[in-house]
Amino acid sequence: MTPVIEFAGVSKWYGPVLGLRDVSLRLAPGITGLLGPNGAGKSTLLKCMTGEVRPSRGEVRLFGRVVPYDDVFRRVGYAPEIETFFEELTAREFVTHLAVLAGYDGAEAARRAEAVLIRVGLAQALDRPLATYSKGMRQRTKLAQAMVHDPELILLDEPMTGLDPLARAQIVTLIQSLGAEGRTVLVSSHILDEVETMTREIVVLYQGQLLAQGNLHAIRDLIDRHPHHIVLTASDPRALGAALARLECVTAVRFDGADRLEVETRAPDACYAAIPRVATETGVKVRSLTSPDDNLSAVFRYLTTGARGAA
Amino acid sequence: MSAMVPPPNDRSAAAPRGEVHSLSYSRYAGPRRPRSAVPWVVARYAWRVQLRQRGVKVLLLLGGGVLAISGAVLGFAWSVPGMTGGGEADPVRAAEAQAIASSLEAQFIPGFLLVLWCGAGAVAADLNAGAFQFHFARPVSAQGYLVGRVLSGAGLAFALSFATLAVLCAERLAFGSTPLRMALTFAVGAALVTARATLLGVVAAGLSSLTRRKGLAQAMFAAVVFASSFVTRIVAAASDKPWVRALGLSGCVDARAAQWHGTAGLHGALAAVPLLACIGWGVVGAALAWWRVSRAEVMRG
Numbered sequence: 230m231t232p233v234i235e236f237a238g239v240s241k242w243y244g245p246v247l248g249l250r251d252v253s254l255r256l257a258p259g260i261t262g263l264l265g266p267n268g269a270g271k272s273t274l275l276k277c278m279t280g281e282v283r284p285s286r287g288e289v290r291l292f293g294r295v296v297p298y299d300d301v302f303r304r305v306g307y308a309p310e311i312e313t314f315f316e317e318l319t320a321r322e323f324v325t326h327l328a329v330l331a332g333y334d335g336a337e338a339a340r341r342a343e344a345v346l347i348r349v350g351l352a353q354a355l356d357r358p359l360a361t362y363s364k365g366m367r368q369r370t371k372l373a374q375a376m377v378h379d380p381e382l383i384l385l386d387e388p389m390t391g392l393d394p395l396a397r398a399q400i401v402t403l404i405q406s407l408g409a410e411g412r413t414v415l416v417s418s419h420i421l422d423e424v425e426t427m428t429r430e431i432v433v434l435y436q437g438q439l440l441a442q443g444n445l446h447a448i449r450d451l452i453d454r455h456p457h458h459i460v461l462t463a464s465d466p467r468a469l470g471a472a473l474a475r476l477e478c479v480t481a482v483r484f485d486g487a488d489r490l491e492v493e494t495r496a497p498d499a500c501y502a503a504i505p506r507v508a509t510e511t512g513v514k515v516r517s518l519t520s521p522d523d524n525l526s527a528v529f530r531y532l533t534t535g536a537r538g539a540a
Numbered sequence: 541m542s543a544m545v546p547p548p549n550d551r552s553a554a555a556p557r558g559e560v561h562s563l564s565y566s567r568y569a570g571p572r573r574p575r576s577a578v579p580w581v582v583a584r585y586a587w588r589v590q591l592r593q594r595g596v597k598v599l600l601l602l603g604g605g606v607l608a609i610s611g612a613v614l615g616f617a618w619s620v621p622g623m624t625g626g627g628e629a630d631p632v633r634a635a636e637a638q639a640i641a642s643s644l645e646a647q648f649i650p651g652f653l654l655v656l657w658c659g660a661g662a663v664a665a666d667l668n669a670g671a672f673q674f675h676f677a678r679p680v681s682a683q684g685y686l687v688g689r690v691l692s693g694a695g696l697a698f699a700l701s702f703a704t705l706a707v708l709c710a711e712r713l714a715f716g717s718t719p720l721r722m723a724l725t726f727a728v729g730a731a732l733v734t735a736r737a738t739l740l741g742v743v744a745a746g747l748s749s750l751t752r753r754k755g756l757a758q759a760m761f762a763a764v765v766f767a768s769s770f771v772t773r774i775v776a777a778a779s780d781k782p783w784v785r786a787l788g789l790s791g792c793v794d795a796r797a798a799q800w801h802g803t804a805g806l807h808g809a810l811a812a813v814p815l816l817a818c819i820g821w822g823v824v825g826a827a828l829a830w831w832r833v834s835r836a837e838v839m840r841g
Binding site: 276279280281300302303305306307309311313314315316317318322326327329330331332333334337374378384 | 570571572573578581582585588589592669670671672673674675676677678679680
């Protein structure tokens with residue numbers, strides 16, 4: 230099956246500044262988070278897909294066609310990071326205009342624009358000039374114009390910036406619904422929690438390089454150099470800790486307070502399997518078991534720190 | 541007894557049985573506009589915005605006033621035998637040439653101001669606002685975008701000159717020109733009016749693409765139009781070489797109009813100067829705009 234997005238050895242230099250370095254990746258339908266700190270190359274990667282930036286080396290393919298290819302852009306929706314645009318138009322005019330540019334006739338474009346603006350929560354402000362919009366409303370408008378032509382691939386550059394918590398939740402739900410409809414959604418962000426609420430599929434960029442790609446858990450498993458931490462609350466943490474410390478998969482045990490212990494392991498699966506057995510054998514009651522590492526922040530922190538260390 | 545006919549919206553009757561329907565995303569399969577429509581789409585939305593602006597309304601009123609005055613004055617002059625073209629071998633032809641020249645000259649200032657307002661800052665404003673990202677993530681080519689910007693920049697100026705030409709030609713029909721000759725005059729006039737507006741629009745778009753600052757782009761455009769006009773006039777007068785005047789941005793089209801009437805005074809190889817100047821201005825403006833858009837890395841293959 231042809232991947233929706235395919236980068237083959239893509240590098241991009243802005244003069245002496247490196248934007249992307251030898252990035253190769255393939256993405257299938259669904260939601261994928263594009264992660265990286267500011268300046269990592271996220272926007273450059275997205276712009277390579279929209280044809281706005283031409284790779285200095287390598288090839289970008291969307292739906293099997295090399296970008297730039299005009300017909301491909303009928304199938305792509307893109308919400309850039311910029312905040313000011315077409316200030317003199319109303320949201321309805323702006324989105325309708327871009328729908329017409331995507332090939333719809335005026336009536337169909339107007340119908341679609343209204344529907345999509347209502348879907349992103351701008352029903353009350355359709356006919357207000359964009360100049361009067363708040364940051365959050367602009368984000369919704371950008372999202373609407375990216376969706377209005379019913380694209381199969383939606384590229385969102387920092388779509389949560391400037392949104393209040395309620396709006397964030399709404400946009401997350403909206404993005405999840407786009408993914409559930411079978412579209413390919415690539416969401417860039419440097420805020421890790423945001424992405425984690427939307428998807429477990431991630432691409433991590435750092436200093437223009439592809440640092441990791443895949444399922445968050447799979448990536449986590451691949452990082453065998455990175456010790457995994459499991460925090461337990463138990464009735465007798467010292468007894469449990471002593472028993473766990475004898476396991477081959479456990480590299481360290483730390484006690485934290487009267488009922489908590491933290492286990493460090495380089496083989497999380499084996500450790501998770503062993504904990505219930507050890508608890509039964511020692512007669513210790515385990516009240517909770519969590520992993521502070523099992524989130525995007527930890528993976529991202531580790532990956533970027535590792536990359537810096539290696540550099 | 542009549543057979544039961546299922547209503548049109550009866551899904552149980554319409555849907556074939558024994559099939560699994562995909563609930564996944566399916567592409568819109570309806571009609572789409574051809575890519576050749578993109579310049580019109582870009583221009584139409586720009587015009588919609590322009591027509592809301594007070595400055596544009598004022599300039600259109602100014603142009604309308606110029607049209608009304610030109611129509612009244614020339615209509616009066618043409619209605620009085622011998623008042624115009626008395627010294628010409630063919631007074632009717634002289635009056636027809638006057639119709640073309642008036643539609644170019646009388647509307648030059650309103651037209652220039654409209655291009656200055658609507659076109660000279662358009663690409664700069666798009667660059668500044670990041671509008672390229674919205675346009676070029678769609679099936680919009682750089683060529684389509686630039687043609688749209690030229691259309692939107694020069695469209696209203698063209699409309700003013702064209703309306704003036706149409707009114708004056710209609711008046712000429714009433715005052716002695718034959719329909720055939722008026723059709724020829726109108727066609728030549730329309731070509732010259734189109735050339736004037738296109739050159740102003742292309743040069744405005746080219747200069748506009750050199751900067752992100754709208755005001756600077758407008759200042760550059762005004763400077764180029766007036767400097768080229770004044771410099772070529774002064775040099776032409778000082779050196780007694782009238783062909784130099786045809787090198788100016790406005791002078792090249794005026795010279796083409798005079799050539800049609802036979803009053804340009806350019807002979808031999810110099811007769812090609814106005815046309816070459818028109819082409820030169822157009823190429824330079826288009827090349828500037830193309831170069832800038834290419835640098836913005838939005839060129840389509």
